[in-house]
Amino acid sequence: MTSTTPTGKKLPSEHLDAAQRALSTVTENAAPRAGDDPTAHLHAPAAKEEAHTWMRSIFPYNTLQEFETAWHLGNYVLDRQTGERSFEEMSIYLGMHLLYYGSEQEKALHWKRTLDVLRDQSLKMGKQYDAPESKQHIQPFIESFHLENTLPELKEPDPAKYKTFNEFFARELKPDARPIAEPDNDRVVSSPADCRLTVFPTIELATKYWIKGFGFSLSKLLGSDDLAKKFEGGSINIARLAPQDYHRWHSPASGTIHSITDIPGTYYTVNPQAINEEGTVDVFCENKRSVMTMTRSSTGSLVAVVAVGAMLVGSIRYNPGIGVGAGVHRGQCLGAFLYGGSTVIVLYPKGEIDLDQDLVKNSTEKGCETLVRVGWRVGAGPS
Numbered sequence: 001m002t003s004t005t006p007t008g009k010k011l012p013s014e015h016l017d018a019a020q021r022a023l024s025t026v027t028e029n030a031a032p033r034a035g036d037d038p039t040a041h042l043h044a045p046a047a048k049e050e051a052h053t054w055m056r057s058i059f060p061y062n063t064l065q066e067f068e069t070a071w072h073l074g075n076y077v078l079d080r081q082t083g084e085r086s087f088e089e090m091s092i093y094l095g096m097h098l099l100y101y102g103s104e105q106e107k108a109l110h111w112k113r114t115l116d117v118l119r120d121q122s123l124k125m126g127k128q129y130d131a132p133e134s135k136q137h138i139q140p141f142i143e144s145f146h147l148e149n150t151l152p153e154l155k156e157p158d159p160a161k162y163k164t165f166n167e168f169f170a171r172e173l174k175p176d177a178r179p180i181a182e183p184d185n186d187r188v189v190s191s192p193a194d195c196r197l198t199v200f201p202t203i204e205l206a207t208k209y210w211i212k213g214f215g216f217s218l219s220k221l222l223g224s225d226d227l228a229k230k231f232e233g234g235s236i237n238i239a240r241l242a243p244q245d246y247h248r249w250h251s252p253a254s255g256t257i258h259s260i261t262d263i264p265g266t267y268y269t270v271n272p273q274a275i276n277e278e279g280t281v282d283v284f285c286e287n288k289r290s291v292m293t294m295t296r297s298s299t300g301s302l303v304a305v306v307a308v309g310a311m312l313v314g315s316i317r318y319n320p321g322i323g324v325g326a327g328v329h330r331g332q333c334l335g336a337f338l339y340g341g342s343t344v345i346v347l348y349p350k351g352e353i354d355l356d357q358d359l360v361k362n363s364t365e366k367g368c369e370t371l372v373r374v375g376w377r378v379g380a381g382p383s
Helices: 014-030 061-070 092-098 105-109 112-130 132-144 148-153 165-169 203-209 218-222 225-229 357-364
Strands: 074-079 085-089 188-190 195-200 235-241 248-250 255-263 289-296 302-308 316-318 333-337 342-348 369-372 377-380
Touching: 112 132, 112 165, 132 148, 132 165, 195 203, 195 357, 195 377, 203 235, 203 357, 218 225, 218 289, 218 302, 218 342, 289 316, 302 333, 357 369
Parallel strands: 074 369
Antiparallel strands: 074 085, 188 377, 195 235, 195 369, 235 342, 248 333, 255 289, 289 302, 302 342, 316 333
């Protein structure tokens, strides 16, 4: 079997074997290198020569070289607050993941072997970072991602007080750390996370500009034909959390929780390179996820909040008290993801909200994610 990159070049079938070995090596090396800079191994930029000297012994040289040139190993994001546009390089473990993609992707990605690898590596990393020894990773992680200035925002600002790396990864904020935009305006809806956000007035626009995987549908995403019908013609917000981000998600509106449904799945990366390449598998509908619906207080309409796990994310955990029948307010913390990257998708019915036009323009005309924070306004409605 051969695999085809987005540029149309063929890669040998051996790259699947290499990808499996590389992904295993990345996760196995994480624990022994706890005191090292994680951007020098697990989170090393995938396109940098110095990031993957060790990979030369795993990948056939031409495979890695072709891979680097064929894939744009990173993506642009716009900072909503400053207006600055910056390039975020993909970490090496995401780079490994994309080696599974190609013209025979539907067959390759659904190989039992491939799914087993992704599941096993995700669970392995989760166990490593739940162990007491994993606290050695905390300080290097903070320094590598320049998180020192964020520590005063935390409910527990002392890194030494966290018992495991996952405990720090799912760190809580102080109650006033993320002010909610227009808190007295029930028409406003907010960002559910500190994230890289894309928003689309309709699902059709989302699949035109962003979600290019084959087979995406609301029915598959939500696991219900009946529920999907309630959001036909509605809008979608896609909030992607990078590993260095605050990894809890919050309610985008006030209301009462109507249902929570956990849907099993695999652990594909939610990086844009996996989401918006045509012909790839539909990540959002294949990954492990939890679908929460709520009745919005101001309108009585249903809102869906979908927490999507990703590569090396073993757990999606709701906060105590978050369950069917519970009332929640806009900006309230709903739950946490443990180690890795992840995504929160919010769906609104047709006519429920008008999305802020700067976010829509960035997502469509500019084809970029926008950096936003929990509680920032993303739209308002109904009109």
